[in-house]
Amino acid sequence: MAPQSRPPADEVLADALAHLEKLIAFDTTSALSNLALIDWAAGLLAASGARLRYTFDDGKTKANLLATIGPDVAGGVVLSGHTDVVPVEGQAWTSDPFRLARRGVRLFGRGTADMKGFIAACLAIAPLAAASALQRPIHFALSYDEEVGCLGVPRLVDDMKESLPTPAFAIVGEPTMMQLVTAHKGCCVFETRFVGRAAHSSLAHFGVSASVHAAAFVTYLDELLGPGRSPASRIQGLMPAHTTFNVGVFESGTAMNIIPRDARLAWEYRAIPELDTDAFTASLMAHLDEIVLPKMQRVFPEAAINTTKLAHVPVLDPRLNRELLALLTEIGGFDGETAVAFGTEAGFFQAAGVPAIVCGPGSIEVAHRADEYVDCDQIGQATVFLRKIVDWAAT
Numbered sequence: 001m002a003p004q005s006r007p008p009a010d011e012v013l014a015d016a017l018a019h020l021e022k023l024i025a026f027d028t029t030s031a032l033s034n035l036a037l038i039d040w041a042a043g044l045l046a047a048s049g050a051r052l053r054y055t056f057d058d059g060k061t062k063a064n065l066l067a068t069i070g071p072d073v074a075g076g077v078v079l080s081g082h083t084d085v086v087p088v089e090g091q092a093w094t095s096d097p098f099r100l101a102r103r104g105v106r107l108f109g110r111g112t113a114d115m116k117g118f119i120a121a122c123l124a125i126a127p128l129a130a131a132s133a134l135q136r137p138i139h140f141a142l143s144y145d146e147e148v149g150c151l152g153v154p155r156l157v158d159d160m161k162e163s164l165p166t167p168a169f170a171i172v173g174e175p176t177m178m179q180l181v182t183a184h185k186g187c188c189v190f191e192t193r194f195v196g197r198a199a200h201s202s203l204a205h206f207g208v209s210a211s212v213h214a215a216a217f218v219t220y221l222d223e224l225l226g227p228g229r230s231p232a233s234r235i236q237g238l239m240p241a242h243t244t245f246n247v248g249v250f251e252s253g254t255a256m257n258i259i260p261r262d263a264r265l266a267w268e269y270r271a272i273p274e275l276d277t278d279a280f281t282a283s284l285m286a287h288l289d290e291i292v293l294p295k296m297q298r299v300f301p302e303a304a305i306n307t308t309k310l311a312h313v314p315v316l317d318p319r320l321n322r323e324l325l326a327l328l329t330e331i332g333g334f335d336g337e338t339a340v341a342f343g344t345e346a347g348f349f350q351a352a353g354v355p356a357i358v359c360g361p362g363s364i365e366v367a368h369r370a371d372e373y374v375d376c377d378q379i380g381q382a383t384v385f386l387r388k389i390v391d392w393a394a395t
């Protein structure tokens, strides 16, 4: 198509706002299906000539969509967003969270900032991409279950690696107020179950207290990763600058006078980019197997400790996106870079060999809260930036 058929900027912004209204109306809380949203977005993208690829969760109630406009060659750009949102239960909303409400320059609704605003802007540039003589493809990557541990995007990234020529880079549109975010921590989430031997509390020599041994492991984590204890990152802007941990759930015991047989910990650590998480996780598992478990088994040979890894969000390592930072700074006229405290899907793309950066409309400070909003101007900035990305892909 000829360049003059490209939609003008105000039309792209109007489309983005209309798409946002539609996106907010899909209740895609992570516990629910996202298929209605995905089908609707797929229809829009297909109308712009996109080639569609789906990957599903095991129950086929949720899908990732990977849609490509442009030539089937390497060197394209991935525009990535998660379609799920966090629950609204227990939050005091001024208006229906699943109905976009405009008050002044602000647009309220669940997911306006995190991160349907970015998805709306991406969908709005699809007709522009279709009308441009793209030399490099634009891939639209919409995932499920990001908010419950980035469970969906690994399947999308695996499919991308198998099926598409390697993209040049990915932009993950989590809310950063349209700042370029080049670094964040990784997160490894576990559940560990300790099985000892129950006994009357007077028979301390006979029982094996699961709670005592679980507590010893918590103390070990605290010695390694308590506030300020682990080595500080040299990367600017990570707050706090150290690898941290949390034991969010510690369940054990049934009565004051019974030595508890079982204990369950739900725990995580958040790693700085310099930490080798595979090696560190292995060292923690070795501590459980070689230090904690033998103490339990000395009294009760059948004692057991079992750990399940529930989620792993890879770090976004700024040392791996220097060229991309330079390119996007030039394309988008950005000023500097920053780091964020939260994890994103960007680390999955980076781990797959696709340099990634986080940049999207709205603020993380209003995300996950009642009366979440995005300013119209932020959506405007996102569409302007994405237009420039389309122009880059057409050169």
Ligand SMILES: [Zn+2]
Residues within 6 Å of the ligand: 082, 114, 115, 146, 174, 175
């Ligand atoms: Zn998000």
